[in-house]
Amino acid sequence: MIIRLVALHVPFGGMRTSLLGALCLTLTGLLSPVTARAALRLRPVMPVVTVGARLSLSAESSEGGNPPAPVAAAWSLQSETGAATVSPDGVITGLSVGTAIVTATWNGDSASAQVTVVPTSQAVYLSASDVHCVAGQSCQLPFILSSGSGATALSATLTLTSTDPNAPTLVPTSLLPAVGFTITNSGRIGNSYAFSLHITTPSRGPLAIGTVMTTPFASISHDTNYTAQLTGFTLTPAPTGRELIAQAGQITVHTVQPGPLTQLVVAPPQFTLYSSQVNRFFAYATDANGNAVRNASISWASDAPGIVSVDTNSGIVNALATGSAAITASAGGLNATAQVTVLPGTPPLPELLLTPTVTAPPNSEIVMPVLLATAPRDFGGATFMLRLTPPVGAPPLTFLGLETGPLAPGSLISFNPQDDGRIAVAMLATRPLQGPGVLMYLRYQIPSGAPSGGRYSLALEEVNISDSRAQKVEGVAWPGAILIDSASPVALITLPAANATVSGIVTLTGSASDTNFLNYRLRVASAATPNQLTEIGSPVTQPVVNGTLGAWDTTALPNGAYILHLVAEDASHNVTDSAVAVTVANLKKGDVNGDNVINVQDGILVLMHIIKVQLLTLEEAGRADATGDNQINIADVVKILRLAVGLP
Numbered sequence: 095m096i097i098r099l100v101a102l103h104v105p106f107g108g109m110r111t112s113l114l115g116a117l118c119l120t121l122t123g124l125l126s127p128v129t130a131r132a133a134l135r136l137r138p139v140m141p142v143v144t145v146g147a148r149l150s151l152s153a154e155s156s157e158g159g160n161p162p163a164p165v166a167a168a169w170s171l172q173s174e175t176g177a178a179t180v181s182p183d184g185v186i187t188g189l190s191v192g193t194a195i196v197t198a199t200w201n202g203d204s205a206s207a208q209v210t211v212v213p214t215s216q217a218v219y220l221s222a223s224d225v226h227c228v229a230g231q232s233c234q235l236p237f238i239l240s241s242g243s244g245a246t247a248l249s250a251t252l253t254l255t256s257t258d259p260n261a262p263t264l265v266p267t268s269l270l271p272a273v274g275f276t277i278t279n280s281g282r283i284g285n286s287y288a289f290s291l292h293i294t295t296p297s298r299g300p301l302a303i304g305t306v307m308t309t310p311f312a313s314i315s316h317d318t319n320y321t322a323q324l325t326g327f328t329l330t331p332a333p334t335g336r337e338l339i340a341q342a343g344q345i346t347v348h349t350v351q352p353g354p355l356t357q358l359v360v361a362p363p364q365f366t367l368y369s370s371q372v373n374r375f376f377a378y379a380t381d382a383n384g385n386a387v388r389n390a391s392i393s394w395a396s397d398a399p400g401i402v403s404v405d406t407n408s409g410i411v412n413a414l415a416t417g418s419a420a421i422t423a424s425a426g427g428l429n430a431t432a433q434v435t436v437l438p439g440t441p442p443l444p445e446l447l448l449t450p451t452v453t454a455p456p457n458s459e460i461v462m463p464v465l466l467a468t469a470p471r472d473f474g475g476a477t478f479m480l481r482l483t484p485p486v487g488a489p490p491l492t493f494l495g496l497e498t499g500p501l502a503p504g505s506l507i508s509f510n511p512q513d514d515g516r517i518a519v520a521m522l523a524t525r526p527l528q529g530p531g532v533l534m535y536l537r538y539q540i541p542s543g544a545p546s547g548g549r550y551s552l553a554l555e556e557v558n559i560s561d562s563r564a565q566k567v568e569g570v571a572w573p574g575a576i577l578i579d580s581a582s583p584v585a586l587i588t589l590p591a592a593n594a595t596v597s598g599i600v601t602l603t604g605s606a607s608d609t610n611f612l613n614y615r616l617r618v619a620s621a622a623t624p625n626q627l628t629e630i631g632s633p634v635t636q637p638v639v640n641g642t643l644g645a646w647d648t649t650a651l652p653n654g655a656y657i658l659h660l661v662a663e664d665a666s667h668n669v670t671d672s673a674v675a676v677t678v679a680n681l682k683k684g685d686v687n688g689d690n691v692i693n694v695q696d697g698i699l700v701l702m703h704i705i706k707v708q709l710l711t712l713e714e715a716g717r718a719d720a721t722g723d724n725q726i727n728i729a730d731v732v733k734i735l736r737l738a739v740g741l742p
Contacts, residue, residue, distance in 0.1 A: 353381035449574030501531030583608030621655035
C-alpha cells in the first residue's frame with residue numbers, strides 16, 4: 095500500500111471532495127503566474143521507491159518561456175551500492191535499500207534528483223510544480239490525502255522551509271476541511287501547523303481534503319525554493335508491519351507581478367443542463383504574456399435569466415426552463431461568453447468514463463486510454479478502482495503507472511496499489527473539463543508468457559465522479575480489455591514477380607491484411623543501397639486481399655536493380671516485411687544504342703535509319719523518338735545532339 099503526496103498549481107475553487115490516491119499541497123489561490131525560465135525539472139522532485147518496485151519519472155522543460163511540458167530526455171543513474179537502475183524512458187527500479195542519483199539530459203540541459211530506495215512500506219510522496227505567490231498576500235494550500243487502509247483519523251504537522259536564509263517565512267495559519275471531514279485538533283506551532291482530522295465515512299476513498307492558509311509574506315527579489323515537509327504523520331488505525339515514510343517535495347515561488355488585464359476566457363465554453371440542474375462557469379483573466387491577473391473583478395450576467403440564471407459574483411448557473419442562454423463574464427472592460435442549453439426531463443445516466451479494447455503482443459508495453467464521454471455537466475475529478483483480470487492460468491500484467499491525457503494537461507493524477515491487487519486511481523482537474531477526450535493513459539507491461547488470443551478484462555469499479563463544484567455526477571464506466579496478439583499480419587507482393595523486369599508506372603498487387611489491421615506501407619530501395627528506403631505513396635489503412643496495393647512510378651529512376659518492400663502492421667504493432675527484387679529497364683529517349691549514355695553515336699544511328707542505310711530495331715526505334723511525337727525524323731537527330739552536349 096502506498097500513500098502519495100503531490101503538490102500542483104490548482105485553483106481553490108476547483109477543489110474536489112471525492113478524490114483518492116494523492117495528497118495535493120499547492121501554493122495557489124491569490125497567485126500570479128509568470129513566464130517561466132528555461133529549465134529542465136524532474137517529477138517527482140525527490141523520488142522514493144520500495145525494493146522490487148518501479149517508479150516512472152518524467153522530465154519537463156520550460157524552454158523559450160513556455161509552460162513546463164514533458165520532454166523525451168536521456169536518463170542515467172549512479173549508485174555506489176547498486177540501489178536502483180533506470181530505464182531509457184525514465185523508469186526507476188528499486189534493487190536494494192540505499193540511495194542513487196538519477197540524471198535527465200535534454201537539449202543541452204540536465205537535472206538530477208536523489209532516489210531513495212526503502213524497504214516495503216507505507217509511503218507519503220510529495221512533489222510540487224512551480225507556484226506563483228504575490229508578495230504581501232496570503233497563499234492557499236489545498237490538499238488531498240488518501241490511502242487504501244480505510245483509516246478513520248489522521249494527523250500531521252506541515253512545515254514550509256527554504257535553504258535561502260533571506261527568504262521570507264511561509265507559515266500555515268488555518269485549516270478548512272471539506273465535506274466529510276471534521277477537525278479534531280489544529281493550530282500553529284512556531285512556524286509549523288499541526289492538524290488532526292476525523293473521517294466521517296472511512297473507506298478506501300479520500301482520507302482528507304481541505305485548504306491550509308499561510309501568512310502574507312514580504313517581497314522577495316528572486317525566485318525562492320521552499321520544501322513542504324510532513325512530520326508526525328499518523329493514521330488510525332495504524333498500519334501494521336510496515337514503516338511509514340513521509341517524502342518531502344520542492345515548491346518554487348516566483349516574484350514577477352502580472353501586467354494589465356488583456357484577455358478574458360470563460361471555461362467551459364458550453365455545456366448542457368437539464369431542468370433544475372446547477373453548474374458553474376470559471377473565468378480566467380490574463381495579461382499580454384499569459385500571466386493570471388488574480389485580482390480582476392469579474393461579474394456575470396445571463397441574456398435569458400428566465401431560462402438560465404447566473405450568480406453575479408460566483409458564475410454559478412441554475413437551469414430554470416427549456417431553452418438556451420448566453421452567459422457573459424465581464425472584467426476590466428473585456429467580455430467573454432459561453433453557451434448553456436437546457437433540456438427537458440431528468441438527465442439520463444451517462445457513460446462517463448470509457449476504456450476501449452486494445453491489442454498488444456507479448457513482452458511489450460501497452461498504453462490504455464481512459465476516455466471522458468460527453469456529459470451533461472463539466473468534469474472536475476474522479477476516483478475509481480482499476481481491476482485487471484487475466485485469462486485463466488495466464489500471468490498477470492504489471493501496472494507501470496499513468497499519465498494525464500491531452501484533454502487534461504496539468505491535472506493532478508495519482509494511484510495507490512491496493513492489498514487486493516486493484517489500483518486506486520485519482521484525478522483532479524485544474525479547470526472544468528468537457529468531453530469527449532482522453533483523460534489519462536494507463537501503462538501496463540505485458541509478460542512474455544501472455545497467451546496469444548488471451549483477453550485481459552479491464553474494469554473500473556467504485557467510480558466516483560464530481561463536477562467543478564465538487565458535486566457528484568451520476569454515471570457509469572464502460573469496461574475495456576487488452577487482447578494479446580502475437581500473430582504477424584499477412585504481407586505478400588504477387589506482382590511484379592521476383593526478379594521481374596519492369597518499366598514505366600508499375601501496378602503492385604498482392605495482399606496486406608490482419609484481424610487487427612493497422613496499415614501497410616510500400617517502400618523501395620536500390621539493390622546497391624538496400625537500407626536507404628524510399629516511401630511509395632502514403633500509409634494505407636484499409637487491408638487488401640489479392641488486390642491492388644499501389645502504383646510505382648519508375649520513369650524518373652536510373653535503370654538497374656531494386657528491392658520492393660511491402661510492410662504490413664497490425665494494431666499490436668506486429669510487423670511483416672515482404673520484399674521482392676526487380677530490375678527497372680525504362681526506355682531512355684535518345685539513348686538509341688542502350689549504353690546509358692546519350693552521345694553523337696546515337697544521333698548517327700538515327701540519321702542512318704532516316705536515310706535507310708541501317709534500320710533500327712523496334713526497341714532502338716522506341717528510344718530514337720527523342721521528341722516524343724511518335725515519329726523518327728531529323729528533329730530527333732537534332733534533339734539527341736542537343737542532349738549529348740547538355741542542352742535541353
